[in-house]
Amino acid sequence: MKVRTLRKDKVNIITLGCSKNMVDSEVLSGQLMANDINVVHENTRLDHNIVVVNTCGFIDKAKEESVNTILDQVSLKKKGKLDKVYVTGCLSQRYRDDLEKEIPEVDAWFGTMELPLILKEMEADYKAELLGERMLATPRHYAYLKISEGCNRTCSFCAIPLMRGAHVSRPIEELVKEAEGLVRKGVKEVMLIAQELTYYGLDLYKKRQLNELLNKLADVEGLGWIRLHYAYPSRFPIEMLDVMRERKNICNYLDMPLQHASNNMLKAMKRQITREEMELLIADIRSKVPGICIRTTLIAGFPGETRADVEELKDFLRRMRFDRVGIFTYSHEENTSAHGLGDNVPAEEKEARAQEIMEVQQEISLEKNQEKVGQVLKVIVDKKEAGRYLGRTEFDSVEVDNEVVINTGKKLPIGEFVMVRITKAFDYDLEGDVVEM
The missing domain is CATH 2.40.50.140 (Nucleic acid-binding proteins)
Structure with missing residues (x-):
């Protein structure tokens, strides 16, 4: 990195995509700080000379945003306002060979698991002893806690395993130590994130251990809220609900992406669950944790989706009355098994279906909010x-x-x-x- 003396370099990290990417950027920041390198997140003062773009490669819109951000930074470099532009993250992992040819002005490309190589490029040492040390990019009162990496599921629409690899759980002791460190920094709320939260522990402990992890984290003094994101419905570890109900600092909140409700679509998506099984699971969850908030995400416009499938999904929303719903339009991703199905729903129709589905949820959301008046x-x-x-x-x-x-x-x-x-x-x-x- 011998552009200037080490003390004068200032690194700006730009993070795109999900909260898991944000954690990766925070860890990189912590490592750079430990090497006495000045580092900032999303710096608007433009007083830095090096940029690291942490990219997203999940869906078309995210990929487009990532490419445009890289081009913006390359343009600044051409104008002499930057010395180095580095790119890491999912887009770089997935399309590195093509991107190197198309954007040769980038100084180096790195994949999702190549933190030591990024540091080496900057003449910094990877410090393994910095367990959980991060420079938070979030406000100091909340933080994300990534409990695992990768995913072993085979959903037909998803390219994440191509970019993040197989599921790897982090040890409970390591996560507790990191949570304690976050609390010392002033964090009051941690959000547990993973590609697949409920798979936690199967690789390390030969059984699902999310309930044990939750109990240990709930014991961390000063941790006000623990929130669960990205739980997969198939083979859901129902025993974790007992912990959620019993421990007061675990939020009565569950983010469980269901993606669809039509059995035809669920089968095509390879979700390993039926609508009937999902309805039973949701009833069980609500029975075990009365008052729980369930958030889900859905996909509109998957290959082969019919009007009947859309109507079934709307009926499902009316019956289940979720507290929170988000929706994506289907993105046709190469090297996924759904790619061979053909992207036969026009983009405008995907957007129209997504809007139609969210209008159903909007009414439900208002009704649920009105129930809270006076509380x-x-x-x-x-x-x-x-x-x-x-x-x-x-x-x-x-x-x-x-x-x-x-x-x-x-x-x-x-x-x-x-x-x-x-x-x-x-x-x-x-x-x-x-x-x-």
């Missing part, structure tokens, strides 16, 4: 915008879910918990007044 809920204060505080309940994750507009005449510390009486309900948000306890 007093625990809310974490996330930020202050336009003179008003915004926060979240335990039923809402960062960026993807509802917010609570908090009315108060007092100054509220960011990252603290307050009790709020809900006074207004909107389609996707709530409003309320701070209650003095």
